[in-house]
Amino acid sequence: MSKRTQDNQYIKRITLKEKAEAARHYFPLNLPLFQSFQEMEMHPNVTFVVGENGSGKSTFLEAVAVALGFNPEGGTKNFNFSTYDSHSDLHEYLRVARGPYRPQDSFFFRAETFYNVATHIEELDRGPGGGRIIDSYGGTSLHEQSHGESFFAAFMERFGGEGLYILDEPEAALSPLRQISMLSRMDELVRDGSQFLISTHSPLLTAYPHAAIYQISEEGMEKVKVEETEHYQVMSQFFEDRERLFHHLFEGEGES
Numbered sequence: 001m002s003k004r005t006q007d008n009q010y011i012k013r014i015t016l017k018e019k020a021e022a023a024r025h026y027f028p029l030n031l032p033l034f035q036s037f038q039e040m041e042m043h044p045n046v047t048f049v050v051g052e053n054g055s056g057k058s059t060f061l062e063a064v065a066v067a068l069g070f071n072p073e074g075g076t077k078n079f080n081f082s083t084y085d086s087h088s089d090l091h092e093y094l095r096v097a098r099g100p101y102r103p104q105d106s107f108f109f110r111a112e113t114f115y116n117v118a119t120h121i122e123e124l125d126r127g128p129g130g131g132r133i134i135d136s137y138g139g140t141s142l143h144e145q146s147h148g149e150s151f152f153a154a155f156m157e158r159f160g161g162e163g164l165y166i167l168d169e170p171e172a173a174l175s176p177l178r179q180i181s182m183l184s185r186m187d188e189l190v191r192d193g194s195q196f197l198i199s200t201h202s203p204l205l206t207a208y209p210h211a212a213i214y215q216i217s218e219e220g221m222e223k224v225k226v227e228e229t230e231h232y233q234v235m236s237q238f239f240e241d242r243e244r245l246f247h248h249l250f251e252g253e254g255e256s
Contacts, residue, residue, distance in 0.1 A: 003044065003045050003190050003191060003193070003210065005044050006044055008044075008099060008100065008101050009042060009044035009099045009195055010098060010099050010101060010102070010103050010164045010195045011042045011068075011096060011097070011098055011099065011164065011195065011197070012041070012042055012097045012098065012099050013039050013040060013041050013042055013097045014039065014040045014042070014064060014094060014095070014096055014097070015038070015039040015040075015094070015095045015097070016034070016037055016038075016039075016093055016094065016095070017092075017093050017094070017095050019093065020034070020093040023093065027088065028056055028059050028063075028088050028090050029090070029093065031055070031056040031059075032055075032056075032216070032217070032218050032219065032220055033051075033055060033056040033057075033060065033216045033220060033221055034056070035220060036219075036220040036221075037220065037221060040214060040221065041212070042195070042197065042212070043210070043211055043212035044195060045190045045195060045196070045210040045211060046186065046190065046195075046196040046198065046208055046210060046211035046212070047196065047197050047198070047211065047212050047213075047214070048198050048199070048200060048205070048206050048208075048211055048212070048213045048214065049061065049197070049198070049199045049200075049214050049216065050199070050200060050201070050206060050213060050214070050215050050216070050229050050230075050231060051215060051216030051217065052216075052217075052230070055216040055217070056216060057199040057216055058110075058112075058168050058169070058199055059088055059090060060090070060199075061166055061168045061197065061199045062088070062090075062091075062110070062168070063088065063090035063091040063093075063094055064091070064094060064096060064166065064197065065108040065166045066091040067091040067094045067096050068096060068106075068164075068166075070106075070108040070166070071108070073110060073113040073116050073117065074107075074108045074109055074110040074113050074114060074116070074117045074168075075107070075108060075117045075120065076106060076107055076108075077106060079117065079120060103162060103163050103164040103194075103195070104160075104161075104162040104163065105159065105160045105161065105162060105163030105164075105194075106163055106164045106165070107154070107158065107159060107163065107165050107166070108166045108168075109151075109154060109165065109166070109167045109168065109170055110168040110169075111151070111168060111169040111170060111172035111173065112168075112169075112172075114142075114150065114151065114154075115143075117142075118141075118142035118143055118150060119143070121133050121134055121137070121142065122134070122141065122142075122143065136157065136158050137153050137154060137157050137158050138153045138156070138157040140153070142154075146173075147173035148173040148174050148175065148178060150173075151170065151172075151173050151174060152174065152178055152181075152182070155170070155182055155185050155186075156185060159185075159189055159194070161188075161189055161192030161193060161194055162192060162193040162194060163189065163193075163194045163195075164194070164195050165189070165194060165195070165196050165197075166196075166197045166198075167196065167197070167198045167199070167200075168198075168199050169199055169200060169201065170182065170198065170200065170205075171200055171201065171202040171204070171205055176204060179202055179204045179205060180204060182205070183204070183205065183207075183208055186208065187208070187210075190210060201231055202231070203226065203229065203231050203232040203235050206226045206229060206231070206232070207226050213225065213226060213229060215228070215229055215230070217230075
């Protein structure tokens, strides 16, 4: 199986339903992201969504995942639990256009609720007739690993290829080196026919070459190159001219 193409990708585009127009004054459709939103064309391999905290990128990914049948807190489509019902009703206003093929594997990874997913796995394994779900994650309890190790176990062990993977800030507990390793794993899965939708703050991840990047700002959503993302520009400025940046940040420090 090779990389997805425009003809055989799992998700082709995401649009708003007509009824969304009447709800644009209410959260989350009142966010700048949705004020001029028409549609988002998915890259057949990897699509990134970037933006500042509060821009709506996680809300957007959650809604796409729920519209596709995932549990709002993450996991596979077989996971059905709720630790705290806090998701919005945005999924009711989204139309997800699918391709002709169905993924053989799927997972919604959400950094802020992955602890809840790990707990649910342990509860299922302890329950009546429980199997060994944890074996699909490397066999070691996710709670007995560091945050970053448990994240990485999901990427390396659970994701099996020919899959649709929705990842919300997967870099949250990963070192730069682990993020680079994640890029390698992601490419393996792409070459094995997988498609990704990822929200992230990481310039390392968005540098992946076989991808589309959508940036959310006060003006809405636009398709950009990695060098045009705010995250990349801030990091570039920091490493290329950090003394000048520090001068402005710490101006007046030490003065009486």
